[in-house]
Amino acid sequence: MRAITYDKFGGADVMALTDHPEPHIGPDVMVVEVRAAGLNPVDYKIREGYLEGLLDARFPVVPAWDVSGVVVKAGLDTPEFSVGDEVYAYARTDVVSGGTLAERVAVPVRTAARKPSSLSHAQAAAVPLAGLTALQTLRRAGVGHGSTVLIHGASGGVGSFGVQIARHLGADVVGTASARNHDYVCDLGATHLEYGDGLVERALEARPHGYDAIIDFAGGASLDGTVALLAPEGVVASIADPRAASEFGGHYIWVRPDAHDLAELATLIDEGHVRVELAGTYPIENTADAYRELEGGHVRGKIVVTV
Missing domain, CATH: 3.90.180.10 (Medium-chain alcohol dehydrogenases, catalytic domain)
Incomplete structure (x- = not known):
């Protein structure tokens, strides 16, 4: 073959x-x-x-x-x-x-x-990989109805699924992405924030009480402003930065193959909740x-x- x-x-x-x-x-x-x-x-x-x-x-x-x-x-x-x-x-x-x-x-x-x-x-x-990563990361962070969530890398392969799944779970979602992806992130259901200098200030202006969950799908310097942005009892989860666990007491995620989670994603897609x-x-x-x-x-x- x-x-x-x-x-x-x-x-x-x-x-x-x-x-x-x-x-x-x-x-x-x-x-x-x-x-x-x-x-x-x-x-x-x-x-x-x-x-x-x-x-x-x-x-x-x-x-x-x-x-x-x-x-x-x-x-x-x-x-x-x-x-x-x-x-x-x-x-x-x-x-x-x-x-x-x-x-x-x-x-x-x-x-x-x-x-x-x-x-x-x-x-x-x-x-599969991107959808499972998003689903399992949000689940590990305890994202649910009423959560205020900041997703770094919201327009990427994983982030696109993360925004939509979090919205389906009933979360209020803010997503970081480049300016050219502003409309796309908003169309997925999130409030858009441009990453880069001044991100912490923009994120606090968007949600002054901070974030119940900070989800990092981008890596790099994404978690640098975490202390200022995380609400009391908030949770950090990352697929790219081990500081999520070692420094912030959260979760560093490596996606697992899971037939049941894939079936759940298929249902979300076929019911129109995720595109x-x-x-x-x-x-x-x-x-x-x-x-x-x-x-x-x-x-x-x-x-x-x-x-």
Whole structure:
């Protein structure tokens, strides 16, 4: 089968479209014919070797974990799914090797759910990692009805889901983003704040009593003003800055594959509470260009490769 692979750490140019062995499956795993694969920043951080020691890579690596496609072979113990089912998954395994940028991929049942019926495969492939990250982070921070929430990186792949899910939970949401994404963040349901100098003052002007939860989906200096902005008993959660836990007593999040959470996201999407924003789609032959766009930053929504 065709697959994108790399056999050493490096930039986008180490990837190539190659002939790769068919996936092997165990009893609780199924083979999914890939229609689309979603790209995430963690993919290129792994490819560049930055996560070596945290995640073991077995070369040649097929990158990416997000997938939407059709079940073509079921394992011995996969009663949840049948051949022909349309599924989507955050198909992360303990070893980085057989990813989703291929014609077929092995998908553990624990990582998969039925594809949202209202989405195309390209749209569905944009959901798993980012949507799960947003859902699990908000849940860990205790965001609910009446919460006042500040979301850093509100226009990005994860932040876009975070704003919409928080609003659905009944929270009052303020989101930081660049000026060019003002209308987009407001359309998602948040009050927009431009990041940069003066952010603390702008955030306090927007919500003078502070924030019950500060959610960091951006990293960098986002949490620098946390002490001034956090309400008494407020909670900090970040996917990018360990200070959320070590300095502010909150949560440093690493997203988990979870079939039940994916099914919950599918329901939210099909009921119209969450929409999916695609920044671009690329054919598998142009995967390197897709990653270059992602690595350039300032992407609004998600980038997807179609297979």
